[in-house]
Amino acid sequence: MRLSPVFQHMLVFISVLSLTRVQTTAAPAIFYPFGSAAGDTINAAVDDGSSSVIQLLSPFLFFGRTYQQIYVNNNGHLTFNEPSSQFVPYSFPASRNQDIIAGLWTDLDNGMRGVVSYHQYTSGNVLTRATQDINTHFPNLNFSASWVFVATWDKVAYFSLTNTETSFQVLLISDRNSSFILMNYGEIAVTTHRVQAGYDTINSTHYIVINGSNSGSSISNLKNSSNVSVSGRWAFRVDGGQQISEVNPTLSSTTVSTVTAQPWTAPEIFYPFGLTVGDKSNPVDDDGSSSVIQLLSPFLFFGRTYQQIYVNNNGYLTFNQASNEYVPYSFPARGSQDIIAGLWTDLDNRLRGVVSYRQYTSGNVLTRATRDINTHFPNLNFTASWVFIATWNKVAYFDLTSTETSFQVVLISGRNFSFVLMNYGDIAVTGHPVQAGYDTINSTHYFVIPESINGSSISNLRNSSNVNVPGQWAFGVDGGPKSNKEYITGLQAKLSSFSDLTDTGNIQTVLQQIKQELVKYGLPNSIELTLRNVQKIKP
Numbered sequence: 001m002r003l004s005p006v007f008q009h010m011l012v013f014i015s016v017l018s019l020t021r022v023q024t025t026a027a028p029a030i031f032y033p034f035g036s037a038a039g040d041t042i043n044a045a046v047d048d049g050s051s052s053v054i055q056l057l058s059p060f061l062f063f064g065r066t067y068q069q070i071y072v073n074n075n076g077h078l079t080f081n082e083p084s085s086q087f088v089p090y091s092f093p094a095s096r097n098q099d100i101i102a103g104l105w106t107d108l109d110n111g112m113r114g115v116v117s118y119h120q121y122t123s124g125n126v127l128t129r130a131t132q133d134i135n136t137h138f139p140n141l142n143f144s145a146s147w148v149f150v151a152t153w154d155k156v157a158y159f160s161l162t163n164t165e166t167s168f169q170v171l172l173i174s175d176r177n178s179s180f181i182l183m184n185y186g187e188i189a190v191t192t193h194r195v196q197a198g199y200d201t202i203n204s205t206h207y208i209v210i211n212g213s214n215s216g217s218s219i220s221n222l223k224n225s226s227n228v229s230v231s232g233r234w235a236f237r238v239d240g241g242q243q244i245s246e247v248n249p250t251l252s253s254t255t256v257s258t259v260t261a262q263p264w265t266a267p268e269i270f271y272p273f274g275l276t277v278g279d280k281s282n283p284v285d286d287d288g289s290s291s292v293i294q295l296l297s298p299f300l301f302f303g304r305t306y307q308q309i310y311v312n313n314n315g316y317l318t319f320n321q322a323s324n325e326y327v328p329y330s331f332p333a334r335g336s337q338d339i340i341a342g343l344w345t346d347l348d349n350r351l352r353g354v355v356s357y358r359q360y361t362s363g364n365v366l367t368r369a370t371r372d373i374n375t376h377f378p379n380l381n382f383t384a385s386w387v388f389i390a391t392w393n394k395v396a397y398f399d400l401t402s403t404e405t406s407f408q409v410v411l412i413s414g415r416n417f418s419f420v421l422m423n424y425g426d427i428a429v430t431g432h433p434v435q436a437g438y439d440t441i442n443s444t445h446y447f448v449i450p451e452s453i454n455g456s457s458i459s460n461l462r463n464s465s466n467v468n469v470p471g472q473w474a475f476g477v478d479g480g481p482k483s484n485k486e487y488i489t490g491l492q493a494k495l496s497s498f499s500d501l502t503d504t505g506n507i508q509t510v511l512q513q514i515k516q517e518l519v520k521y522g523l524p525n526s527i528e529l530t531l532r533n534v535q536k537i538k539p
C-alpha cells in the first residue's frame with residue numbers, strides 16, 4: 001500500500017459507520033463466519049482430499065451414536081470414522097455401514113478453485129447465533145448451544161469444470177443432549193456430475209435427501225429451497241432422541257379418556273396469565289375497559305412516551321383514554337390516537353371469558369422476553385426491564401355465546417427499545433368486523449396482520465407469524481433505527497500499518513478488514529460498511 005509519512009502510527013477514529021443489511025455478492029447472510037478471517041483450518045488443496053482427523057471439543061450425538069472425531073472431505077461431505085475420497089456419491093438411503101452428512105456430495109476440486117475449511121467453537125458469538133437459530137427453527141426446546149462446528153466449501157470448482165463456483169456450509173450444533181445440522185447453500189453451479197445432499201446413517205435407520213439434490217441440473221435451486229422458511233437453509237435435529245413433549249405432562253395417555261371436561265392448556269407461546277399469576281381482571285362489562293393503568297416504566301411508541309395505558313375489553317390497548325368502540329376502523333386510519341390491537345372486534349366478557357393484565361419488572365417473565373426478543377431481533381443485545389401482558393382468555397364474541405377466542409398482547413421494553421408481541425391461540429370465526437395490528441397518530445406507522453380484516457379467515461391467526469413461530473407476531477415499535485434493520489455504531493480502530501486514508505482505494509481496503517473483524521464477532525457477512533467521516537485525533 002502507498003504510504004504517506006504524515007499518517008505514520010496515527011490513531012484513526014472512524015467516527016460513525018452505518019451498517020446496513022444489504023444484499024452483496026459476498027457470502028449470503030445465512031452463512032456463519034468462515035475462512036482465514038474467522039480463523040478456520042484450511043484443507044489441503046488436493047482433488048478428492050480430506051482434512052486430517054479432527055478431534056471434537058465436545059462429543060457429537062448422531063442418532064444414538066456418539067462421535068469424538070470427524071473428517072471434512074473435499075468432495076462435500078463429513079464422515080466420522082475415516083476420511084473419504086469418494087467423488088461419486090451413493091444415493092440415500094444406502095443401508096451402508098457408514099454415518100455420513102453431505103452438504104453437497106459430488107466431484108468437487110479445490111485443487112482448481114476455492115477453499116474448504118472448518119472451525120469449531122465452544123464460546124463466543126457463534127454460539128449465541130447458533131442458539132438463536134436453533135430456537136427459531138425448533139421452538140420450545142429452550143436450547144442453548146455449547147458447541148458449534150462450521151465446515152465451509154467456499155467457491156469451490158467442480159472437477160474439470162474450472163469456471164464453476166459452488167459455496168455451501170455444514171454446521172453441527174449441540175448442547176449436552178441434543179444435536180442439530182444446519183446446511184447453508186449459497187451459489188451452487190449446475191453440474192453433470194452426480195450429486196447427493198442430506199444425511200444417511202448406518203443401515204439407513206435415519207436419512208434425509210434434500211429436495212432437488214439428486215440431479216445436478218436442478219441443484220442450483222438449493223439456494224432457494226428450505227424446510228425452515230429461510231432461503232438456502234435446511235435444519236435437522238439429529239440426536240435421535242425424543243423431541244421435548246409439548247403436551248401437558250399431567251395428562252398421561254391413561255388419564256385422558258377419563259377426563260370429562262376438556263382441560264385448557266394455553267399454547268406454549270402464551271406468557272403466564274390469569275389469577276394464579278396475580279393478573280388483575282377487567283370488569284365483566286360488554287364494551288368495558290380497565291381503569292387507567294400507571295406503567296411501572298414508560299413505554300416508547302414510535303417516538304411518543306406513555307406513562308399509562310388502558311386494556312379495552314374489545315381486544316385492544318389505548319394510551320390516553322379508555323375506548324368502548326366495538327367496531328374497529330381499518331388501519332391506516334390517519335386518526336388522532338395510538339392504538340395496539342391484538343384483535344379489535346366485538347368481544348363480550350359477560351357471556352364468557354376473562355380479560356386480565358399484569359406488568360413485570362423482574363423475574364422469569366423478563367428472562368423469557370429477553371430471549372424472545374433476541375431471537376426475533378438478533379444483534380441488539382437486548383435486555384428486557386419491563387413487560388406488560390394483556391390476555392383475552394376464552395372470551396366470547398358479542399351475541400355468539402358459545403364462541404371462545406384467546407390471545408395476548410405483550411409489551412416489552414428495555415433501555416430505549418420497545419417491542420410488541422401478539423400471541424394467538426384459538427380464534428373463533430366471526431361475522432363481526434375485525435382488525436389486528438397497530439396504528440399511530442396520523443398513521444405515520446401502522447401494521448395490519450394479514451387475514452385480520454376478515455372475520456371468516458381470522459382463525460388462521462394461530463398459524464401465521466412474521467417470526468417463524470406459529471401464532472406469534474413481533475414488532476419493534478420504539479421507532480428507532482432497528483425497526484428497518486439499520487444499525488449505527490461507532491468504533492475505534494488502530495491501524496498498525498500506515499496508509500493514506502484520503503485515498504478511496506485504501507479506505508475500501510480498511511473497511512474490508514474492519515468488516516472481516518466484525519464478521520468474526522458474529523455479524524452477518526452481508527453487512528456493508530460505509531464511511532461517514534475520518535478524523536485524525538493523534539499525529
Ligand SMILES: *[C@@H]1O[C@H](CO)[C@@H](O)[C@H](O)[C@H]1NC(C)=O
Pocket residue numbers: 142144
Ligand atoms: C431454560 O434453560 C435455562 C438453562 O439453560 C434454565 O435456567 C431455564 O429455567 C430454562 N427455562 C425454561 C422455561 O425451561
Ligand SMILES: *[C@@H]1O[C@H](CO)[C@@H](O)[C@H](O)[C@H]1NC(C)=O
Pocket residue numbers: 175176177
Ligand atoms: C440431558 O439428559 C439428562 C438425562 O436424560 C437430563 O438429566 C439432563 O437434564 C439433560 N440436560 C439438558 C441440558 O437438557
Ligand SMILES: *[C@@H]1O[C@H](CO)[C@@H](O)[C@H](O)[C@H]1NC(C)=O
Pocket residue numbers: 202203
Ligand atoms: C446393520 O445391519 C446388519 C445386518 O442386518 C446388522 O448385523 C448390524 O448390527 C446393523 N448395524 C447397526 C448399527 O444397527
Ligand SMILES: *[C@@H]1O[C@H](CO)[C@@H](O)[C@H](O)[C@H]1NC(C)=O
Pocket residue numbers: 221223224
Ligand atoms: C432463486 O432465487 C434467485 C434470486 O435470489 C432468482 O433469481 C432465481 O430465479 C431463483 N431460482 C429459482 C429456481 O427459483
Ligand SMILES: *[C@@H]1O[C@H](CO)[C@@H](O)[C@H](O)[C@H]1NC(C)=O
Pocket residue numbers: 137138208227228234235236237
Ligand atoms: C426439515 O425437513 C425434514 C423433511 O424434509 C423434516 O423431517 C425435518 O424435521 C425438517 N426440520 C424442521 C425444522 O422442520
Ligand SMILES: *[C@@H]1O[C@H](CO)[C@@H](O)[C@H](O)[C@H]1NC(C)=O
Pocket residue numbers: 211225226227
Ligand atoms: C420436497 O418435495 C416434496 C415433493 O415434491 C414436497 O411435497 C415437499 O413439500 C418439499 N419440501 C420442501 C421443504 O420444499
Ligand SMILES: *[C@@H]1O[C@H](CO)[C@@H](O)[C@H](O)[C@H]1NC(C)=O
Pocket residue numbers: 381383
Ligand atoms: C450486552 O449488554 C450488556 C448489558 O446489558 C453488556 O454488559 C454487554 O457487554 C453487552 N454485550 C455486547 C456484546 O454488546
Ligand SMILES: *[C@@H]1O[C@H](CO)[C@@H](O)[C@H](O)[C@H]1NC(C)=O
Pocket residue numbers: 415416
Ligand atoms: C437512548 O436515547 C437517548 C436519546 O435518544 C440517547 O442519548 C441514549 O444514548 C440512548 N441510550 C441507549 C442505551 O441507547
Ligand SMILES: *[C@@H]1O[C@H](CO)[C@@H](O)[C@H](O)[C@H]1NC(C)=O
Pocket residue numbers: 441442
Ligand atoms: C397530525 O396531522 C395533523 C394535520 O396534518 C397535524 O396538525 C398534527 O400535528 C399531526 N400530529 C402529529 C402527532 O404528527
Ligand SMILES: *[C@@H]1O[C@H](CO)[C@@H](O)[C@H](O)[C@H]1NC(C)=O
Pocket residue numbers: 453454455456457
Ligand atoms: C372474507 O372471506 C370470505 C370467505 O373467504 C369472502 O367470501 C369475503 O369476500 C371476504 N371479505 C373481505 C372483505 O375480504
Ligand SMILES: *[C@@H]1O[C@H](CO)[C@@H](O)[C@H](O)[C@H]1NC(C)=O
Pocket residue numbers: 460462463
Ligand atoms: C392451523 O393449525 C391447526 C393445528 O395447529 C390445524 O388443525 C389447522 O388446520 C390449521 N389451519 C390452517 C388454516 O392452516
